[in-house]
Amino acid sequence: MPSIQVMSHRTPPSLQYLAIQSLLSNQALAIAALEDLPVLLFPSLFVEVYARAHTEMLKALVQAWPFSCLPLGDLAESPDLETFKAVLDGLDLLLAKKERPSRWKLQVLDLRNEHPNIWIQGYPSMAQISYPDVLTDRPTESCGSMMTEEQPLILLMDLTIKHGTQDALQAYLLQWARERGERVQLCSRKLLILSGSISEIQKALRVVRLDSIQELKVNKFWHRETMKKVVPYLSQMKNLRILQFSRKRLTVTCRHKNFSYSYKYAVHLGQLYHLQELYVHDIFFLYGRLPTILRNLTLLKTLSLSSCPLKEADLWFLSQCPCSRQLNDLRLRSLPLDNFSPEPLRALLEHEAGTLETLALEDCAITDPQLLCMLPALSQCSHLSFFSFYGNHISISVLQSLLSHTARLSCLRQGIYPAPLECYPHHERWVGDFEPERFAQVQAQLEQSMRDMGTTQKVQICIDFCHHHKYWTFYTLGSDGYWVVTVKNHPGLSALPL
Known part of the structure; x- marks a missing residue:
């Protein structure tokens, strides 16, 4: 063929x-x-x-x-x-x-x-x-939308300031914009600082139009001199919407200097009037300064405080300030509250009840009496979809009471709870002392409680965690009625990155 x-x-x-x-x-x-x-x-x-x-x-x-x-x-x-x-x-x-x-x-x-x-x-x-929404004051357009000699050219680029050799394209662009002065404006909606070098940070901040920055993330150990020179730039970022401030530890033990610098830092943070999300982690200068920072933040929707020393007066102010009535997301993590009165937290939950969607009170050493005081307010948070309470010191009876209250929240999809004190030797909780044999004795009580409640939320019992290495160990009750142990990289509150 x-x-x-x-x-x-x-x-x-x-x-x-x-x-x-x-x-x-x-x-x-x-x-x-x-x-x-x-x-x-x-x-x-x-x-x-x-x-x-x-x-x-x-x-x-x-x-x-x-x-x-x-x-x-x-x-x-x-x-x-x-x-x-x-x-x-x-x-x-x-x-x-x-x-x-x-x-x-x-x-x-x-x-x-x-x-x-x-x-x-x-x-x-x-x-x-259309013209990008990065500036409050936009250049005036002339006839035919043509650029006038006085109108600068806008360059838009998200910047990362890091230690060592900078990205070649970014470094060239910064130099190019710096040399052209007023004819060019460099705008950056997102700025990430991973460097502790004052000169590198200032070199970039002197070129960028600061009121164009809407999201700032700082994640680097800084010395006090770096803090002193960089933080004043914050008050010029008048359109900042999201601020993540991490790892600023106390480097000088002088009490007077600590008090003085803390006040100055708080004043600059308090001038961010458009801030909607605030995340602070491992920060030494919050102690007694929340009123100065939060007083003017009337648009705040998300607040995450982790490993930051606070006064009880800070929590009282938080429970009473205007932003507490509109928060959607709240995280308090690794803040020892066992010696605090439960009243400010109770008042805070009452004020947030109509808006709160995600709540984390993690590793705060909250005790039975404190939690029992807060439970009526917690059960009013009708929009809550995620709740994390691991790392606290409560008994099996109070855990059952907590589960009965959260079972009434129709929007709640996931809850992370601590293993009760009965799972630890002498009923004293220490990380690493969890005994599976003791937990086996309380499993039946928890299973019966959840069956009686008819809860639809995914219940996880956290028995171990390490924030530094970002791992959590859970017992999860499956649909088949068996408890499964898993170790995973779990952020705790998925809506909050810290």
Whole structure:
């Protein structure tokens, strides 16, 4: 039999693709034709030129760019530095010109991944990108949305300040923006500080427009001098929405200096009027300073305090301040409260009852009498969906009472509870002293209690935990009626990162 030849049916190239390839075959001609090039061809042409690293053509394209925003973040995750320099060179030539191209509208160079697949979608999506919501005071647009000589070019990039060699692209961009002064404004919605170097931190903060920062995460041991020089920048971050402040331990034991510096730090934190989420972990300067910090934070929705020394007066203020009536998420972790009155926590839960969705009172050494005082208020938290109470010192009878109260919360999906004191020698809880044989004796009581309550929540009994290595050991009652032991990396309160 004669062989059968199968013809390959390929999709013929589009006219737009052929036009772009024709342009790129003669770069000099293409550059000369940019003023007359249809606007809808610009995105596809830019992608092709960027991929081929045609630097001269790239410079010319930037100068003729007909849209208000050039979103480079989604074009390449790790752009070639030389190719990126060509983009900035094109901007340099443009900023130096007294007369700019007639249809040039570029106001923003966006280096974040805020517009997924924008280059695939092409012209229609590119034309619809609105001015990014990073500044309260936006530049004034002139006729035809053209950039005036007085109006700076906005650069958007999320920054990470870390120890050692900085990312090459970020380092070059910081230097480029620094040298251009008022003609360019570098804006960063998210800023992550992983360095303890004062010079590196200040070098970046002096370039970035501070009121553009909406999310700040600081996670580094700092000396007191670093704190003193960096914290004043906080009050200039007037649009900050999320603040995560971690690992700022006391390095000098002088009581007078500690008191003085703590007050100054608290004053700067208290000026963040738009703050909605506040996470502080391992911070020495909160002791007695919560009123100064929280008094003006009327928009706060999330509060996480972990391993921070507090006064009982701090909890009283928290229970009475305006933000306590609108909190959605609250975590208090590793705060010894066994010598505190239960009244401020009870009052706090009463005020939050209508809004609280996630609650963690973890490793706070809360005792039977304290918990019994708080239970009526806890049972009023009708919107609670997650509750974590591990690491506290309660008996089996009080644990059963706690389970009966949380069983009435119809929205509660998961609860993490401590193993009762009866599971430890002499009924005194110490990490590592848990005895499985003793727990076996209380399992039947817990199972019967949960059957009687008809609870639908996932109940987990935490028997061991280590915050430093981030592991938790649980007994979980499965649907088959058997207890299963698991060790996992569990954050405790999934909505809160600390």
